[in-house]
Amino acid sequence: MQHARPQGAAPRGVPRPARSRHGRVTAVSMMKDEGPYLLEWVAHHLAVGFTDLLVYTNDCTDGTDEMLIRLEALGLAHHRRNVIPKGIKPQPSAIRHAQEEPLVAESDWVLVLDADEFVCIRYADGTLDPMLDAVVAAGAGGIVMTWRIFGSAGRHEWSRDFVTEQYLRAAPMDWNKGWGVKTLFRHDPERWKLGIHRPKMRNKVLDTDYPASVHWLNGSGLPMEEYFKFRGWRSIQRTVGYDWVQVNHYAVKSIDAYAIRKLRGNVNAKKDKYNADYWALQDRNETQDMTMLRYGAARRAIFEGLLRDPVLGELHRGAVGRIEARLAELRRSAGYAALVAELSQASRLPIAEAVATPPKARDPERIAALMSRVRERGAARPPAPRGPEGPPSYRCASPQEGMDARLAGTGHPTPPLTWHHNHGVALPADPARFTPPALAQIAQGKFERNIARNFPKLVPAGGTYLELAPASGLVASLLALGRPGPDAADEADAAVAAGPAHIGLCGIEPGMRDYLEMLWSKNALPSPRWPVIHEMPPGGQGPVDALRAALGACPAPSLLVLGAPALCPDALGQVLGDAAPAAVALAGPLWEGCASRQARFEQVFAATGLRRRLPIDPALAAVYDRGIRGGQKT
Structure with a gap:
């Protein structure tokens, strides 16, 4: 039975979520106290063309959950409580719940996103349907989107402006420490389990012909290598691509915004995640990427329409007011000046010296055995050729205006060079x-x-x-x-x-x-x-x-x-x-x-x-x- 979409009265001027020729295209997220940013995130992904937005929340104190409940009543999103079992972290808990969610089971395509991640499509008009047309035409059932790490752009003060329009400076495309991925894939709940970076095949299909039939593309529309079906959470030199799509990752924002997050905690419940080392890694401002501005008019129109709903408008203004009051209190504290000085110093770390924490080791023998069984069935493709020219060079300018422009003349201080x-x-x-x-x-x-x-x-x-x-x-x-x-x-x-x-x-x-x-x-x-x-x-x-x-x-x-x-x-x-x-x-x-x-x-x-x-x-x-x-x- 088709899962019913809420049919409330959306604010005037706000379109219903898109109807896609590819069926139900769902973004699944998990949030805690994202009230000041939530409506921008929703407006952006409605503009991109997702038919459904499903958000799990836990322990909110700023009205994020109430805003999502109202969005669900208006037919613009879906909200679920993230009831966290003892011993489980919030993010994997939400993914477990989503795995059993009827809405997800009925979705044709699924992408798992965090609240600080925004899909940014260069292909065609920037919406999902043309890109998915190309994915399907290539015989693929998924596209692997690489992160682009966006820094603070030298901003210290908190601002109500859109995140996607304030922060236009990012790490270079070929900075491999920023190559985490998110995967938009054709979902079949009988064969797939959701994952943070990519889905995982269920054990019952691993020793069948099914794995050999799975083909995904990278962010440039080129075939992904076979290993990624079984392991990995990031791109490598042979698989990275940005020509079609990327995920803009705004992990730090301004110093003030970072200070608030440090006090609030994070959805992964990682101890002291928001320290100076994390800031130094994520505050990358070496190049400018203005591709996100292509959505500006559509995103703004949806956002302003959402604010016209009296309930949403009041909840949004309340969330912004609370964070600004908390920030005023924080600025009077003894530790605020020390934190600002610490983060300002961390921003000066050259990109060549930035250190990323290595991921948890996988089981290479098990992965090798899985791939061997696929090859033995004779159906797996050999590694796809990259063409006679080799992998694309990201030192070249993109057709999109402003892509990867050098910092000269931007009005912001150039990061220090060694x-x-x-x-x-x-x-x-x-x-x-x-x-x-x-x-x-x-x-x-x-x-x-x-x-x-x-x-x-x-x-x-x-x-x-x-x-x-x-x-x-x-x-x-x-x-x-x-x-x-x-x-x-x-x-x-x-x-x-x-x-x-x-x-x-x-x-x-x-x-x-x-x-x-x-x-x-x-x-x-x-x-x-x-x-x-x-x-x-x-x-x-x-x-x-x-x-x-x-x-x-x-x-x-x-x-x-x-x-x-x-x-x-x-x-x-x-x-x-x-x-x-x-x-x-x-x-x-x-x-x-x-x-x-x-x-x-x-x-x-x-x-x-x-x-x-x-x-x-x-x-x-x-x-x-x-x-x-x-x-x-x-």
């Missing part, structure tokens, strides 16, 4: 520019060691160096400083020390000029020795025009480094002509994503005599020369 010497050049551990593996190399002083050792040797004394779309500025800085890199020993190293005649950079991305000037100033490079930044010609656009103009000023460079990912091999061939370099390198983002174009690039190079590939680390670059240097065949 600097580390790498091959004679100080580099910043900047997570907005470098990936986590690169940050680790920078901290160890080993960033792109093979490039630092070999690229400068390809530029003789009096030679020229030109780089299209530089990513780090390392080689240009080495050359400008007259430093040959690690292990200097031979005549080529001495030539580097003598200095090139010209060091040029072109195709500079927005924000890169400021970064380079910061880099050169930090390394005390005299202004007359700064590399030349070749400007884009009037009317020019794209890497080809940038390179053509630079080659006009610096023809036939000793080494040409190509890093622009959009560079087309055929267009490059037309530009090179008589300006062909003595050596050319595919590096940076271009090399990371040019597997399908490499053969064509090599044909273009060969046409200008660049036929020999040098023994440079293939993980970093591919370098080609003419096989003759200084008049001698090498």
Whole structure:
């Protein structure tokens, strides 16, 4: 029998929960004292397109439960009491209750969410139905959404403004400590048990053909690996994806909001969860992500409609008033100033030094046995290929306005940077520019060691160096400083020390000029020795025009480094002509994503005599020369 939806009179202007062509799409949550934030959470997820919102509450003192009871009477949500058995924590208790809930059993799709988690869809118009259309079309029964950790945005004071509009600064997409997940999946209560991060298959189906039929996608619409059916609560490098969807995780908010939560306790009943270490981990503000603003008008309209209900309006204002009164009392306490100072200091922790508590160990032998049985049945797919280009690079801009923008010009203080010497050049551990593996190399002083050792040797004394779309500025800085890199020993190293005649950079991305000037100033490079930044010609656009103009000023460079990912091999061939370099390198983002174009690039190079590939680390670059240097065949 279909579980009846409450049919109260919703406030004027507030739409009924969506009707989905995919059936009943339910978000299950558990809350305690979330009154000031509840209506925004409800309004947002109604705007996203959930047909049902089911919330369990326990021990509320601010009216959260009363607000949900009213929302249920209006037909806008469902409320249940989280009766917690002795020895069980609140969150797993709520999940146990939800497992037996008829509404959940009758749901076609289910997602378990916390009160500080908001679904944010980039796919299509940002609502669930188009994304689920694509999931189903791919033959999948679920999509695994990775967290995006949002920090305090430097805010101290409490504010009544929307969480989703106050906090627009986040950890970089490739910060793996923030890769927890939530899974929206096609539910069958006979086969699945709910879980915090992903559902778990019931024991009775593990030794059947069913596990082999389960296919999920990641947040970029690519196939998840088979292991995730049985274990895991987070993405890994091979499975992370943000192109379609993410879960915005607002774990800390402002210092004032965090102080209130520290006193209130948490739904997991974890002892002293809200300490400075947790703040330092979660207060990540290295990049800006404004994707959530796409829901602004719809979310605001629903929220204001909810406030027009006299009961909800009074309950919401009461919850806000209570938290503001509690905050005023807290500010007069002896410990408040100390807490503010402690959290402010914790905010200065560089992202490379943030430490996450490791998860509880799983039973690897049991998981391996389960996967082995699936493979033995002959139905399990091999690990899905990621395509010839490898995993997507999140250093590239998203089509969504403001996605992953650098912090320059945002009006907020940039998080402090630590600097580390790498091959004679100080580099910043900047997570907005470098990936986590690169940050680790920078901290160890080993960033792109093979490039630092070999690229400068390809530029003789009096030679020229030109780089299209530089990513780090390392080689240009080495050359400008007259430093040959690690292990200097031979005549080529001495030539580097003598200095090139010209060091040029072109195709500079927005924000890169400021970064380079910061880099050169930090390394005390005299202004007359700064590399030349070749400007884009009037009317020019794209890497080809940038390179053509630079080659006009610096023809036939000793080494040409190509890093622009959009560079087309055929267009490059037309530009090179008589300006062909003595050596050319595919590096940076271009090399990371040019597997399908490499053969064509090599044909273009060969046409200008660049036929020999040098023994440079293939993980970093591919370098080609003419096989003759200084008049001698090498």
